Amino acid sequence: MTGAIAYISRDSDGPPWKAVLEAGLGPVDFRPLGALGRLEDIEVALAWKPPPGLIATFPNLKLIVSLGMGVDHLLADDRLPAGVPIVRIMDEGLVGQMSEYALFWALRHHRDIDKYAASQRARRWRPEPFVDTLHRRVGVMGLGAIGQDVARKFALLGFPVAGWSRTPRTLDGIEVFAGRDRLGTFLGRSDILVDVLPLTRDTRGLLDAAAFAALPRGAYFINIARGGHVVDEALLAALDSGQLAGAALDVANTEPLPADHPFWTHDRIALTPHIAGATNPRTASPAVIENIRRRRAGLPLLHQVDPQAGY
Amino acid sequence: MTGAIAYISRDSDGPPWKAVLEAGLGPVDFRPLGALGRLEDIEVALAWKPPPGLIATFPNLKLIVSLGMGVDHLLADDRLPAGVPIVRIMDEGLVGQMSEYALFWALRHHRDIDKYAASQRARRWRPEPFVDTLHRRVGVMGLGAIGQDVARKFALLGFPVAGWSRTPRTLDGIEVFAGRDRLGTFLGRSDILVDVLPLTRDTRGLLDAAAFAALPRGAYFINIARGGHVVDEALLAALDSGQLAGAALDVANTEPLPADHPFWTHDRIALTPHIAGATNPRTASPAVIENIRRRRAGLPLLHQVDPQAGY
Numbered sequence: 188m189t190g191a192i193a194y195i196s197r198d199s200d201g202p203p204w205k206a207v208l209e210a211g212l213g214p215v216d217f218r219p220l221g222a223l224g225r226l227e228d229i230e231v232a233l234a235w236k237p238p239p240g241l242i243a244t245f246p247n248l249k250l251i252v253s254l255g256m257g258v259d260h261l262l263a264d265d266r267l268p269a270g271v272p273i274v275r276i277m278d279e280g281l282v283g284q285m286s287e288y289a290l291f292w293a294l295r296h297h298r299d300i301d302k303y304a305a306s307q308r309a310r311r312w313r314p315e316p317f318v319d320t321l322h323r324r325v326g327v328m329g330l331g332a333i334g335q336d337v338a339r340k341f342a343l344l345g346f347p348v349a350g351w352s353r354t355p356r357t358l359d360g361i362e363v364f365a366g367r368d369r370l371g372t373f374l375g376r377s378d379i380l381v382d383v384l385p386l387t388r389d390t391r392g393l394l395d396a397a398a399f400a401a402l403p404r405g406a407y408f409i410n411i412a413r414g415g416h417v418v419d420e421a422l423l424a425a426l427d428s429g430q431l432a433g434a435a436l437d438v439a440n441t442e443p444l445p446a447d448h449p450f451w452t453h454d455r456i457a458l459t460p461h462i463a464g465a466t467n468p469r470t471a472s473p474a475v476i477e478n479i480r481r482r483r484a485g486l487p488l489l490h491q492v493d494p495q496a497g498y
Numbered sequence: 499m500t501g502a503i504a505y506i507s508r509d510s511d512g513p514p515w516k517a518v519l520e521a522g523l524g525p526v527d528f529r530p531l532g533a534l535g536r537l538e539d540i541e542v543a544l545a546w547k548p549p550p551g552l553i554a555t556f557p558n559l560k561l562i563v564s565l566g567m568g569v570d571h572l573l574a575d576d577r578l579p580a581g582v583p584i585v586r587i588m589d590e591g592l593v594g595q596m597s598e599y600a601l602f603w604a605l606r607h608h609r610d611i612d613k614y615a616a617s618q619r620a621r622r623w624r625p626e627p628f629v630d631t632l633h634r635r636v637g638v639m640g641l642g643a644i645g646q647d648v649a650r651k652f653a654l655l656g657f658p659v660a661g662w663s664r665t666p667r668t669l670d671g672i673e674v675f676a677g678r679d680r681l682g683t684f685l686g687r688s689d690i691l692v693d694v695l696p697l698t699r700d701t702r703g704l705l706d707a708a709a710f711a712a713l714p715r716g717a718y719f720i721n722i723a724r725g726g727h728v729v730d731e732a733l734l735a736a737l738d739s740g741q742l743a744g745a746a747l748d749v750a751n752t753e754p755l756p757a758d759h760p761f762w763t764h765d766r767i768a769l770t771p772h773i774a775g776a777t778n779p780r781t782a783s784p785a786v787i788e789n790i791r792r793r794r795a796g797l798p799l800l801h802q803v804d805p806q807a808g809y
Contacts, residue, residue: 291605303773460624467630
């Protein structure tokens with residue numbers, strides 16, 4: 188198995204990916220989208236939001252690599268070949284960026300930066316009342332690689348941190364709430380809520396009016412996961428009523444967000460274009476190379492996706 | 499020695515300080531500014547920006563406690579009684595807040611938040627070019643308790659960190675530059691410069707035109723130390739020329755900053771009113787209580803200040 192590697196993405200990272208793969212594997216027959224050549228040659232597909240049905244046209248495909256840590260973009264293709272294993276990247280660079288992004292918006296809320304910016308505009312030297320970090324409880328939804336890193340870094344800064352996950356886990360210094368039954372209790376103690384869940388059947392629309400109502404009044408919401416978790420109208424209502432103090436959204440139900448969507452102009456929403464974590468070929472490639480080697484040698488794969496669970 | 503404790507500060511923290519001291523010491527004869535009573539009774543002075551000459555009027559004073567980690571506010575009083583030891587608070591809560599503040603502004607610069615805010619106003623979904631955390635070198639000036647915490651937390655987030663201090667030190671994972679001779683080299687590799695130095699004879703005006711010119715072009719400056727380190731005109735010129743991309747200033751040469759000062763309205767300056775770290779009686783009191791006990795028992799003190807060195 189030393190066939191071609193297809194790069195199925197509209198991003199411009201093709202050349203860097205070719206370079207890092209060749210550094211580990213030697214010369215690679217690298218085929219970007221639009222120059223796939225003979226489809227029979229393709230044995231590995233690196234994919235980010237592939238056109239539905241395309242991957243099914245590779246008759247000799249042996250491995251699918253999701254270029255994002257989430258795989259909903261891939262599983263949305265209902266014609267994926269059933270027998271081909273899917274692995275996802277595990278990118279410590281991307282994980283660290285996600286944590287940076289969450290910390291940034293949490294600190295902005297925690298330290299009243301918007302009020303200080305207003306004071307600066309008014310040339311007013313006025314300290315705001317101080318909130319002890321110990322009283323700002325952070326809740327992290329999703330405790331995979333990203334959620335664990337986010338939780339750990341908030342804890343290192345002195346915030347009380349809890350996490351919520353589908354199945355029970357033990358994490359040093361982090362209170363873990365597991366299962367749908369415990370969601371309300373978890374939300375009720377989360378002054379800052381960070382969403383890093385995968386998008387699955389179980390999590391689509393999870394953050395609805397009831398979920399936002401379960402948060403403490405004046406909570407802050409950070410979504411670095413998927414827009415599909417959020418019922419947009421419920422989020423807007425919670426912001427407008429003051430139930431939520433604000434939200435930082437890196438993702439949306441439709442991306443790019445349509446120009447007429449109310450998120451763009453809401454004064455309590457900070458919006459960024461899905462940049463919280465960018466896959467970095469430098470940090471993501473070692474596990475991809477290892478998985479290609481393992482697949483060639485018939486060994487068990489790393490970070491393999493369970494299509495039934497959806498992650 | 500169980501005399502009165504004077505609280506010499508215009509801040510409103512008097513009642514919390516009385517409560518935390520009594521929790522450790524039992525009933526305390528606590529005398530706020532304006533109700534000092536018989537000056538002969540005062541044996542301990544907790545002080546923040548004391549009126550010059552006031553402390554010299556306490557004939558039986560045994561201990562001066564600076565309510566800030568910096569002591570320039572106290573040493574500015576040239577009538578301090580020479581034989582009375584000075585200790586400063588060592589407040590892990592305050593230290594953590596300083597790090598939070600520095601991280602916030604560094605991440606804002608690192609993650610191009612201002613550009614994303616402009617894109618949101620324009621309803622434009624456009625990722626900015628990505629800068630790897632490994633290529634954003636952080637430099638921390640001053641490696642006392644605060645500087646060490648700041649440096650350690652930046653390093654935990656994956657930034658390459660160096661520190662500069664008066665005397666050589668060894669810190670795990672942090673490259674240390676010591677002494678005036680190494681200042682230019684240190685500045686030349688600092689894409690983000692965080693100032694946490696004490697204000698002394700040696701550091702006043704240290705950040706002048708030559709220092710800003712020594713930074714890499716487009717560097718970002720964060721001052722959580724003292725405004726007296728900065729030559730304001732040199733900072734403004736470095737911002738206007740693009741040598742500096744921006745500055746976050748929590749301190750100023752004159753505080754409150756006069757309403758006509760150009761820092762208020764400069765579009766590359768974020769200004770906050772000396773709130774990066776607030777002394778928190780909860781976290782600061784244990785060492786204060788311990789020092790009062792030690793002074794009563796004639797034992798060596800913690801965190802004692804060297805008035806000659808200025809910190």
